[in-house]
Amino acid sequence: MxxxxxxxxxxxxxxxxxxxxxxxxxxxxxxxxxxxxxxxxxxxxxxxxxxxxxxxxxxxxxxxxxxxxxxxxxxxxxxxxxxxxxxxxxxxxxxxxxxxxxxxxxxxxVGAPARVGLIAPIDVIVPPGNTGLDPSQTSFFQVLNIPTKINKGTVEIITPVELIKKGDKVGSSEAALLSKLGIRPFSYxxxxxxxxxxxxxxxxxxLDLTEDDLVEKFSNGLSIVTAFSLGISYPTLAAAPHMFINAYKNLLAIAVEGDYSFPQADKIKEYLADPSKFAVAAPAAAAAGGGGAPAASPAEEEKKEEPAEESDDDMGFSLFD
Missing domain, CATH: 3.30.70.1730 (Ribosomal protein L10, N-terminal RNA-binding domain)
Structure with a gap:
């Protein structure tokens, strides 16, 4: 030994x-x-x-x-x-x-009983129902102001009762009652x-944070840094793309208003000089997307136009006069 x-x-x-x-x-x-x-x-x-x-x-x-x-x-x-x-x-x-x-x-x-003098880590609520205790035990319930009735020779709790609040000390009466009811309210x-x-x-x-939580927090932080950098005109990796885009927009505005020009601005000026070019892509897109839906018959198109004609007649003039 x-x-x-x-x-x-x-x-x-x-x-x-x-x-x-x-x-x-x-x-x-x-x-x-x-x-x-x-x-x-x-x-x-x-x-x-x-x-x-x-x-x-x-x-x-x-x-x-x-x-x-x-x-x-x-x-x-x-x-x-x-x-x-x-x-x-x-x-x-x-x-x-x-x-x-x-x-x-x-x-x-591990579940543990409510010992006298212990600080309750949670609220303790006694549920309603038959306790199995004989009527001689009603004194415990009366001391704690728990409403009861005698049902088939046993004590029955009528309504749920908050016996102990979180942070309160467990008293002798509460501990004795919970022990008699077989309730082990705490776990340690x-x-x-x-x-x-x-x-x-x-x-x-x-430790409970997931990857999605981290991505969300990073994105929120990145947005704040970007906004702050743009607000004080301080270049950062997050704000630099926005600064370049804003500078490009300013150059386009100057070129459109003045005589200065460069290749990208020439294209914008061309569009502004001939607005019909904005609508060039619209018919092609409509034709490409029209294959899935049946074409409307001439009669249906006339019916769709009738409400507009009635509205014009009611107003007393026509847009095409």
Whole structure:
């Protein structure tokens, strides 16, 4: 049987383990571990085995090790982890896909009863229906102002009742009633608070962004940059095409109004001198698109023109007189 290690030896071993992980991994998930039991933690470790390592410990010890390791290696990027070590938190070092690891962690949630003094993480609503409790238990419901009736020798809740609001402390009466009803309203597990990736720290919500979301955000940003650049007349890659087009339009306007000309302007002047050229393409397009629809008969065309003639007669003159 190996002798037990002293407190100092455990501390040295922990420092060595954390330093090794900091050297090997560049991705770290900072997780909250409130109300997570040892059995649940073992299940999480087992589920992440192969690509991730869960490390728990005292915040002061982790901060001290990170500082010393940064000084020793010159890797100051890991110092960004220190402000994240607040409260009951742990570190998950991973080489897997951050989104997939985060989703895997979320699977290991366990239902828990409402204990006295616990801060409710969600609203707790007691549904209506038969509770299965005998009439002697009505005192619990009366204390909490829950409307009930006796139905076939058991207590029945008439309407749904918001028993506990999110952020409130669980009282003894609420805890006792939920226990009698067999309701375990809360669920606990490791919750990802922050993501560390090669020195950068960001919110876990970023992991939920899809490629379409990124393209949309990039397009919106590009539009803002373009508009801003055009507004202050500052050339950028985004604004340059618009600047060239606007300059070309200005040159065309000057050429049309004055004697100056160039090949592209000559074509515009030609169109303006003979407007009928604008309609040259119209008959060809009509002929090309008319193959799918049957041609109208002369009688139908005359019928279509009759309303216009009646309208002219009513006005007392004809456009062709």
């Amino acid at each position: 190996a002798p037990k290690r002293t407190k100092a030896e455990k501390k040295v071993a922990y420092d060595q383990k954390l330093c090794k992980l900091l050297d090997e991994y560049t991705q770290v998930l900072v997780v909250a571990a409130d109300n997570v039991g040892s059995t649940q933690m073992q299940s999480i470790r087992k589920g992440l085995r192969g690509h991730s390592i869960v490390l728990m410990g005292k915040n002061t010890m982790m901060k001290r090790t990170i500082r010393l390791h940064a000084e020793k290696t010159g890797n100051e990027a890991i110092l960004n982890l220190i402000p994240l070590l607040v409260g009951n938190v742990g570190l998950i070092f991973t080489k897997g896909d951050l989104k997939e690891v985060s989703e895997e962690i979320a699977k290991y949630k 597990g490791l919750v990802v608070l922050s993501v560390y990736d090669n020195g950068s720290v960001f919110s876990p919500e970023v």
